[in-house]
Amino acid sequence: MFWAILATSVIASTAFAPHYLYPGNAPTPDEASQYEVPNRPLTSIEDSLDAGAYLHAPQMDVEVIEDECEALPNRTKTRPAFYQCSQDTVLTLHGGAITNLTGDDTYPISFAEPIRIFLDVTSTANRRFDNIAVDVSLYKRTSSWFGCGWMFLPSFGQLSNSDMCDDNPSCPISPGRQVIEFAVDPTRLFTRLFRIIHDDMIGYQLVIRLVDNRRPYEDLLCATAQMRIRL
Numbered sequence: 001m002f003w004a005i006l007a008t009s010v011i012a013s014t015a016f017a018p019h020y021l022y023p024g025n026a027p028t029p030d031e032a033s034q035y036e037v038p039n040r041p042l043t044s045i046e047d048s049l050d051a052g053a054y055l056h057a058p059q060m061d062v063e064v065i066e067d068e069c070e071a072l073p074n075r076t077k078t079r080p081a082f083y084q085c086s087q088d089t090v091l092t093l094h095g096g097a098i099t100n101l102t103g104d105d106t107y108p109i110s111f112a113e114p115i116r117i118f119l120d121v122t123s124t125a126n127r128r129f130d131n132i133a134v135d136v137s138l139y140k141r142t143s144s145w146f147g148c149g150w151m152f153l154p155s156f157g158q159l160s161n162s163d164m165c166d167d168n169p170s171c172p173i174s175p176g177r178q179v180i181e182f183a184v185d186p187t188r189l190f191t192r193l194f195r196i197i198h199d200d201m202i203g204y205q206l207v208i209r210l211v212d213n214r215r216p217y218e219d220l221l222c223a224t225a226q227m228r229i230r231l
Helices: 029-034 192-197
Strands: 018-022 079-083 091-100 115-124 132-144 147-153 174-185 204-212 219-227
Touching: 079 091, 091 219, 115 204, 115 219, 132 174
Parallel strands: none
Antiparallel strands: 018 091, 079 219, 091 115, 115 174, 132 147, 132 204, 204 219
C-alpha cells in the first residue's frame, strides 16, 4: 500500500493517495504501426506536478494499432495503462493511478469495492471549472477472426457521476497542472451475470469523460484507463 499527502488544493488531509502516477503515454499515428510501449519509470506525484516531466508525452485520438492481438494489451498484465482519447480538449492527460478508497493499489484492481481514479492533467483554460460531470463507460477486450477490439458493456449510468465536485477537495479544476481524483463504484454494476462472463486474464477499459455541466456537449477531457480487474 502506498501513501502520500497531496497539496491542500488537490486532496483533503484525511485521504490517502498513491505516491506515483503511471505516465499516460501512447503512440503518435505515425508510430502506431510499430507500436511498443516505452519502458518508463514510475512517476511520483510530487514529480508529476512538475509540468516539464511529461509535458510532451504522446497522446492518441484513435485506438492503438497493435502488432499482436492480445487479451491484455499495453502491458496491462502487470499495471494499468492510461491514454488520452481526444486531443481537442482543454485538459491534457499526463498519467494516472487507481486505488481503493484507502489507497491500496493492489493489482489486478478489485471491482468488488469502490475505486479512486487519479489523473495528472494540465488545464489550458484561463478559468476554473467547478461544476463537472464524470461520464464513465465500460468495455471488455475481445478477439475474433477479424482481430482484437473492445466490446461495450452497458453500465446504465451506474459508473458515472453528475457532480464530481461534490465534497471533492480536488475541485475546482484550475488553470495549470494538477492531480484530480474521483471515485467510481463498480459494485452496483457487477452483478451475478457480469461475474459469469468475467475473466481476470482479459483486459477491461474505462472511457472517462469530464464534462463542464454548463457546456455539456464539450468534453474537458477524454481519457481511457485499461486494466485487469478481479471480483
